[in-house]
Amino acid sequence: FRSEIMEMKVNLGKDSYSIFIQQGLLNHVLQYIEPLYQGKKIVIISDDQVFGYYGHQIESQLQLKYQVGHIIVPHGEQSKRFDILPSLYSQLLSFPLTRTDLIIALGGGVIGDLAGFVASTFLRGVKFVQIPTSLLAQVDSSVGGKVAVDLPEGKNLVGAFKHPSVVLIDPLTLKTLDQRFINDGMGEVIKYGCIFDKDLFHCLESYSSFDELYQNIDEIIYRCVDLKRDVVEKDLFDFGDRLALNFGHTLGHAIEQYYHYERYSHGEAVSIGMVQLTRIAELKGLTKAGTAKKIQDVVSKYNLPSAADLHTSDLKEAMALDKKNIHQKLSYVLLHEIGQSYIYPSDLSFIDEVEEV
Known part of the structure; x- marks a missing residue:
């Protein structure tokens, strides 16, 4: 205590x-x-x-x-x-x-x-x-x-x-908490490091396991909440800065929905979304090469999946219903590199070049 x-x-x-x-x-x-x-x-x-x-x-x-x-x-x-x-x-x-x-x-x-x-x-x-x-x-x-x-x-x-x-x-x-739900939460912790805070990301890389990280859990929670607070104060209603918090979520929500919320937890689906979206962005030259591998290494350290073995055609149907799909455009959150995110407007064709995620 x-x-x-x-x-x-x-x-x-x-x-x-x-x-x-x-x-x-x-x-x-x-x-x-x-x-x-x-x-x-x-x-x-x-x-x-x-x-x-x-x-x-x-x-x-x-x-x-x-x-x-x-x-x-x-x-x-x-x-x-x-x-x-x-x-x-x-x-x-x-x-x-x-x-x-x-x-x-x-x-x-x-x-x-x-x-x-x-x-x-x-x-x-x-x-x-x-x-x-x-x-x-x-x-x-x-x-x-x-x-x-x-x-x-x-x-x-x-x-x-x-x-x-x-x-x-x-x-x-x-x-x-059941171990799976510790992993689940770590998906969102890793997300904050990816989009806003490379020091937090390096910190997560440096621990050998969640048990080691738990020694500093108060500070990690505080850091994530502080990052979210900052975004919420700037963008209350989710149309500007706050969109960055959806990194990994556009694919993640679609994966959850495809499996009727039964196969992957939210954090697991977001984890897959972060890795796969970054992989696609790297193929298009929109993200620094090697970034997807860094994210993949960290998510696997915290027992999170990085691929769903799903055909992209199955995902597109679910993505079409996403409430962030404004005027047929989707706002993809991409990384220049770890700690630097940006919004990339596109549509469902963004994921066309890959067969599966």
Whole structure:
């Protein structure tokens, strides 16, 4: 347990909020929520795995001051379906939660997206707090205010921008994460190094394994969150600088969708997307030679895949539905080299020259 706390502020005018990172922070949730929320009721939205680990610890603190309820959904991407929403709204109404009350998202990226979307739409919006428990959610999805649910046609097709009141990150929750989901989060960590921060990338190259990296996990999370904060402050609604965060995602989302979200996790699919897109960009002379190999070496060090053995014709169908496909143009995020990204507008023909990824 480390006593020092890392704090940063996301400066967005009236929507500004703080992010706190500290090992053992979940033992002190009440002291962070009390100054921000003087209402009476709180509902925690979580999944059946995470709530089993941390639900009681958080509820028992909050019950000293608030009336607390919880809603538990099955773990996994399937719980982010649009058609799960009516049952969640019904449970909130029977609690009953009012417009001046609070929702806490306790879990990984799926719960953060789902609970955030519920908070943004229920009674036209109630306050919410992010307590991300997976590496992917801690370094990426809990910050920036993007919340969404999935339709049968694709991921995150119904969404909103809803900023949390505070983000509370306790890296000790990673101890209960399945190894595959550690790897999953590392896909996004590596992405930040690729697009913005060659020092972070070299740092990831220098560790022999995640266990060694974990000794410095607070600093790594802080660095990723700080990079994301910087982008979000400059580009709130996802049309400019923020597009760089989609590095690897255009192919990645298509791979996830092709396999109906059953074969590859998000971080695994992004990892494949980063390597393969960079390989294609190198063939076209758009990225410094040797960059794809560097990325491939790092993703394999953290047990992530770099190829999907998929024909590009299969991918194109899924990519055509991508919500970033604006006016039939796709914005590909490419690298000049590690740490320097740029946006390259093209269309689906960009991936024509290769048979498979």
